[in-house]
Amino acid sequence: MIVEPGDLLAAINSPNDLKKLNQDQLVQLSQELRQFIIDTVSIYGGHFGASLGVVELTVALHYVFNTPYDQLVWDVGHQAYGHKILTGRRDRFPTNRRYNGMSGFPKRKESEYDAFGVGHSSTSIGAALGMAVASDYKGEFDRQHIAVIGDGAMTAGMAFEALNHAGVSNSNLLVILNDNCMSIDPNVGALKEYLTDITTSRTYNKVREELWNVLGKLSKFGPNPQQIARKVEQAMKATLLKQSNLFEALNFRYFGPVDGHDVQHLTTILSDLKSIPGPKILHCVTVKGKGYALAEKDQTLWHAPGLFDKVTGEISKKTYSTPQPPRYQDVFGHTMIELAEANDKIMGVTPAMPSGSSLNLMMAAMPKRAFDVGIAEQHAVTFSAGLATQGLIPFCNIYSSFMQRAYDQVLHDVALQNLHVVFCLDRAGFAGADGPTHHGCYDLAYMRSIPNMVVSAPMNEEELRNLMYTATLPENAGPFSIRYPRGEGVMPEWRKPLRKITVGTGRVVREGEGVAVLSIGHIGNYATKATQKLQAEGLNPGHYDMRFCKPLDEEMLHSILSRYKAIVTVEDGCLPGGFGAAVLEFMADHGYSLPVKRLGIPDRIVEHGTQDELYKECGFDADGIAAALRELSGKVVAKAPVETVLL
Numbered sequence: 001m002i003v004e005p006g007d008l009l010a011a012i013n014s015p016n017d018l019k020k021l022n023q024d025q026l027v028q029l030s031q032e033l034r035q036f037i038i039d040t041v042s043i044y045g046g047h048f049g050a051s052l053g054v055v056e057l058t059v060a061l062h063y064v065f066n067t068p069y070d071q072l073v074w075d076v077g078h079q080a081y082g083h084k085i086l087t088g089r090r091d092r093f094p095t096n097r098r099y100n101g102m103s104g105f106p107k108r109k110e111s112e113y114d115a116f117g118v119g120h121s122s123t124s125i126g127a128a129l130g131m132a133v134a135s136d137y138k139g140e141f142d143r144q145h146i147a148v149i150g151d152g153a154m155t156a157g158m159a160f161e162a163l164n165h166a167g168v169s170n171s172n173l174l175v176i177l178n179d180n181c182m183s184i185d186p187n188v189g190a191l192k193e194y195l196t197d198i199t200t201s202r203t204y205n206k207v208r209e210e211l212w213n214v215l216g217k218l219s220k221f222g223p224n225p226q227q228i229a230r231k232v233e234q235a236m237k238a239t240l241l242k243q244s245n246l247f248e249a250l251n252f253r254y255f256g257p258v259d260g261h262d263v264q265h266l267t268t269i270l271s272d273l274k275s276i277p278g279p280k281i282l283h284c285v286t287v288k289g290k291g292y293a294l295a296e297k298d299q300t301l302w303h304a305p306g307l308f309d310k311v312t313g314e315i316s317k318k319t320y321s322t323p324q325p326p327r328y329q330d331v332f333g334h335t336m337i338e339l340a341e342a343n344d345k346i347m348g349v350t351p352a353m354p355s356g357s358s359l360n361l362m363m364a365a366m367p368k369r370a371f372d373v374g375i376a377e378q379h380a381v382t383f384s385a386g387l388a389t390q391g392l393i394p395f396c397n398i399y400s401s402f403m404q405r406a407y408d409q410v411l412h413d414v415a416l417q418n419l420h421v422v423f424c425l426d427r428a429g430f431a432g433a434d435g436p437t438h439h440g441c442y443d444l445a446y447m448r449s450i451p452n453m454v455v456s457a458p459m460n461e462e463e464l465r466n467l468m469y470t471a472t473l474p475e476n477a478g479p480f481s482i483r484y485p486r487g488e489g490v491m492p493e494w495r496k497p498l499r500k501i502t503v504g505t506g507r508v509v510r511e512g513e514g515v516a517v518l519s520i521g522h523i524g525n526y527a528t529k530a531t532q533k534l535q536a537e538g539l540n541p542g543h544y545d546m547r548f549c550k551p552l553d554e555e556m557l558h559s560i561l562s563r564y565k566a567i568v569t570v571e572d573g574c575l576p577g578g579f580g581a582a583v584l585e586f587m588a589d590h591g592y593s594l595p596v597k598r599l600g601i602p603d604r605i606v607e608h609g610t611q612d613e614l615y616k617e618c619g620f621d622a623d624g625i626a627a628a629l630r631e632l633s634g635k636v637v638a639k640a641p642v643e644t645v646l647l
């Protein structure tokens, strides 16, 4: 399906074309750009509300600044669709987030206009500051550096760290705070309240307003009220604003709040700001989902709604005649409530992903026991550690890839003190269309290296529930991680009674002979399909759902390694340091010598696509697993070398 741009948009192949328009035409261009985003995302999917909210800002930025020489850094990048469309990628936009198509986030290798690769939040100010300092060093004093950051992203420690540095750097940095009062869910925290406060004029604007009233009266007495105004404003900035404005206190010049949907006014302000040196911040107030009524109304749902009918607003849903398995995140959300009802020590923590993790269910049911702490993964972990010191049992739910930020907190604040914190790592393994910034490739490897940590992964909903329950038991009162993927499990009937799983025990899926596959987590269901294929071919492979990457089920491993001739390990995680590596270490430590083929995410960056496309690409979809088993069982001549542990 082809999506046609409007007349003005059709003529824009780069920001140079945009600069040929007069200021009056920018309103129409903004409308066309917004419509193009609506038309395309409704058919092809992707993030939605955030890009609609910055249409005018995007047009104004590319109109005023000399990109790509001036460096424009988008925070997170989920709002950068307009930027991509205006910078030569309009025709490719329908391939957004699809296999081999363009990335859903700015990416340096995709375009020279993408000054910095993003996906994880709150990096923009630090990166733009680095660019600004580099420009100073190189003598490129005419160069502008702009970070566009949302109010949600501004809540993260990284953003504060960068502001703190920028405030004393004197570098040419413009931070645009895109304040729409929303993260994915409603934004939270004291900073949000502060921004609302200055936006609604309770402090800064009140002072400014009163000043202008006084000046109006003064002008009756003097010949040059403008001069007086300037002097008083300077005095006001130096004293009152320093005290009343957070950003001014950090040596930023603060401008705003301004209407982020008035494209003409924005171009005027941005042009003025170009000539003001040093760190400065422009506070833009915008509406997430602007211009699409339903998206303005339910901003969380329309953050990334999937495909929809742009006329009726109906979001596509597959219909089935039989009950379908739930999403793992929902199993987590409902089980949290069940566990917390039975055990008053259990608490829930999420860094800004209540809907994404389904902790919102517990937040609604038990508001005093479940917390959204903002985009603050490090804090989420240390806060959980603090709760645990007081005998509580926090479940800290963080997407696997976002947890990378909090590695030190897991190690230093939780594991070193052997605190009872349960980490639920959602979106573990390939995330799909979000791509490499969001793939949860590394958690098995990084958790496995931490002393005291239990590292587990359920193969289905029932195991997830049982692992969650097991993690709360007094005998397991230490750090405990449970990883599961994005999407649905495999059990339509999943609400079974909770049962303890002994830590470090695997599960026999099927006994066989010759070759065996050892899987960890949900990907084991693909191994099941693979073994079924081979049975149809007359082979008899074994399959073991190991459940724990640490501690390994040593008894089961001894039994497998002494009975089978070759094994395949499968994980939806990185091969270096992961589950297969753990099995190899065990074999080396215990003197086993047999062929092993490890399947998992290779040691390279894997781009975006559906999860199934990526499993296939990396050779661990059902066909890939079956091929590995076949190869090892000697039915097919080996193409790729297998690893043999010889001692």
Ligand SMILES: Cc1ncc(C[n+]2csc(CCOP(=O)(O)OP(=O)(O)O)c2C)c(N)n1
Residues within 6 Å of the ligand: 050, 053, 076, 078, 079, 119, 120, 121, 149, 150, 151, 152, 153, 154, 178, 180, 182, 183, 184, 288, 351, 352, 353, 375, 377, 402, 405
């Ligand atoms: C480190 C990290 N944590 C969480 C996320 C998930 N996430 C993506 S966008 C977003 C909300 C960002 O809010 P804001 O910066 O205000 O942008 P808006 O969507 O409102 O435009 C969140 C929590 C992320 N990308 N990176």
Ligand SMILES: CC(=O)[C@@H](O)[C@H](O)COP(=O)(O)O
Residues within 6 Å of the ligand: 076, 078, 119, 184, 304, 356, 427, 434, 486
């Ligand atoms: C941009 C971002 O980081 C989030 O919007 C992310 O795409 C959410 O992923 P899920 O759709 O898996 O919750």
Ligand SMILES: [Mg+2]
Residues within 6 Å of the ligand: 150, 151, 152, 153, 178, 179, 180, 181, 182, 183, 187
């Ligand atoms: Mg926001």
